Amino acid sequence: MSSIAVIGLGAMGRPIARNLLKAGHNVVVWNRSDGLADELVAAGARRANSVAEAMHVPVVFSVLSDDQAVAETFIDSGVLAQTTGGTVHVNLATVSAGLARRAGAAHAEHGVGYIAAPVFGRVPVAEAGALNILAAGEHALIDRVQPFFDVIGSRTWRLGDRPEQANIVKILGNYLIACAIQSLGEAVSLAEGVGVDSGQFVELLTSTLFPGAVYTGYGSMIAERRYQPAGFTTVLGRKDLHLALQAATDHDIPLLIGQVLRTVFDKAIAEGRGADDWAAIVEQQPR
Template identity: 25%
Template sequence: MKNTRIGFIGLGNMGYHMATHLANNEHSLVIYDVRREVLDSFEQDVQAEDILKAHSPQEVADEAEIILASLPTPQVVREVVLGERGVIHGKKVKTYIDLSTSGQKVTSEVGLALQGRGITMLDSPVSGGVPGAQKGSLSLMVAGSREAYERSLTLLEHIGKKIFYVGDEVGQAQVIKVINNLLSSAALAITSEAMVLGVKAGLDPNIMIDILNASSGRNSATEDKFKKSIINRRFDYGFKTDLAYKDIKFCLDLADDLEVPMWLGSQVEHFWRFAMSQGAKNQDYTTIIRYFEQWAGVQVGNEIDQKS
């Protein structure tokens, strides 16, 4: 596969690092992003000899049989694939691997349209955030043709360490991904609330996190986010509030479609909607602890606390 040119569309916080891992593993790339300066920066940073910079998704699909894409919203996914200069019009593409979290509806729509043109789609959202993308240690959930999955596995292993084949129906990986993200955002919110309570009662936040991580209260927020991005007040985890809310909404919308009551999930969605209404949309999603801090009149950690 190293003799085959790989396409990569979307060099954002996640995609930039994933494409870097592919280049560092000696893959020839053709890349595209709406920001030309990002393409130039990537070429300079990676310093690989065989990188082409395309001017549209279609140009990527004219050059590469296999394309990976990491895109922010379902609207962007639809435009990149089905738009006037979209992937679907490419002359060479045979396999399209979507690493985005786009929800089941759009993913299924795009997969069906590509199938009509003889292009195989793998639905492969990722988990692990920017740190996982940087380390090449993401978790990948993959749905679609098992043959295409097995054919692409070596490629996916360059960007992820834990890869799960979910099933042969495009869109199934989106289901588990939005369920995962609902749980992740719920953990961040409830842990923020609990940490504020502990600090208000006089506890050291670093000691709290150490105890929680050695006890049954541990979760993705205690294990990963608090010491890296919250207690030190950096708020730089690399995932914006609007993207977190988007994924929560995908999960709640899916539950509505399937007539599954989400008593607690609905309360999580209400809180994140509140954060959006207060101007947190473009802020790192770890900043949501500030609302709990304001209500309680305390602060969890400080800028000079650099414990990790």
């Protein structure tokens, strides 16, 4: 089978690496802290001693947290200059359009392929190998890594030949989830205010007008005020909201609801809800 490296073994990186192992691929893993790699090594993965070593594998998936982590690991570290020509780096992180452009140029300078491939789906979806993959970059490179995408995802959406196109789509998807969370919180608050059971109210909405994972999943969390364990934290949500507002400014397109959400997220984090699931922003709404 083919060889692939996975760099970044957080909540999403581990199940992605695990599924690639189960599919029979030779998997090399690297993480800043060694402990998170132990389980995968025990299951048959090979531990790389450095990012540079991992980058000598023909295909590399990275699952890092933000622009800074990606820039420090791949661009500012000089690791690309040490990478064998022909390697393809697939960045699954949600990063800014600016970072995507910078990363694409830096990889091209050193003859390393670069694909942006952020995903829709929480940890249970990653564990099931059913992520939706938002891919952008050279078509030939995407074709080359598609067999790996088929292992970790249910569908690959090819969104263009410029990496930032995939990142903008992911950012907008998360922006719309934040809008849905806020509007759900407002509606639940008013329903409770007139004595309607919030659980029944959410069940009604999600069974009729708004079926689907966002309203069903977040609606139940809001009705139950259940924000732990966090599938996606308020801090990460605020990061992605900032990326959406930044992209909107760059293209001179206002996101009016986003301006309101900026205040909501900032207040939620200031009140100590940064590590809660981002559904907790609704607690800024009187209930």
